[in-house]
Amino acid sequence: MNIIHWTDLPDGIAVPVPVEFSFEENLKYLARSTNECMLEIRDGKVYKAIQAGEEVVMVEIGPDESGGLHVRFLEKSGGISNQLREHIAFYIRDWFDLDRDLAPFYEMAQADALLSQTARSFYGLRIMGIPDLFEAVCWGIIGQQINLAFAYTLKRRFVEAYGSSVWHGGQPYQIFPAPHRIAALTAEELQSLSFTARKSEYLIEVASRIASGQLSKEQLLHAGSIKKAEQMLTSIRGIGPWTANYVLMRCLRFPSAFPIDDVGLHNAVKAVLGSDRKPTRQELLQLSANWSPWEAYATFYLWRVLY
Incomplete structure (x- = not known):
């Protein structure tokens, strides 16, 4: 058909x-x-x-x-x-x-104590993606170890300083900066937007790799497995397991990507359980034991609890 x-x-x-x-x-x-x-x-x-x-x-x-x-x-x-x-x-x-056929995810979630009510409450929610690899990696790096509100502020500064725009209805609509544009910057230029020295270096390094063809979405998709794609990403300075899995989840669309150390995920689990503390990593591994291969969707649905 x-x-x-x-x-x-x-x-x-x-x-x-x-x-x-x-x-x-x-x-x-x-x-x-x-x-x-x-x-x-x-x-x-x-x-x-x-x-x-x-x-x-x-x-x-x-x-x-x-x-x-x-x-x-x-x-x-x-x-x-x-x-x-x-x-x-x-x-x-x-x-x-x-x-994406979500019927298997809902079937799994229905039998899961942590996900059953969440999946019913937010039925029809999809993982809203970031189709462009450079944008996805940048957003992952920008969001490292800061709160979400400040991450959005930094992204806006970055996009408005180095992206392009089109006008409609008397206002601009932004296009994310091109990798070659960021690759040509110095770390000091990015630091002027309140990026740390390290994040500035990380963004320029990723931009250089993508602009030169050393890193592409196609290479990651054809890595052979999610683990190999994750290793390709974490071999790059500034990309750890959390950032890699965020990119695997929202850009490369691996449903088993799992940013297990995500603070928002921990806070969501705490809220759903009505607990007075966030789960330990070991507890979260136990709670998520039956999520495979839907860890990414489980995470996204639990994030939904927080907004």
């Missing part, structure tokens, strides 16, 4: 969604910070600039009458060719993880 990934509309494209999908739940995730600089949420719809090669398309994403997604093209550079439409459709399918 052929899978229809998208269909043409006069003003854009229609993107079908699986049964286990809730646009409202995913919108709540995207709206968790008022300081998000890569998109805007207004009147129940998402507004975002999506880069496709040398072209940029400004889109409005919202639910359609059939329950799928209506992706309306707003302002763009260049024409909307069939190839460009296909790129946008697959970007959105990747971003919302629409090609």
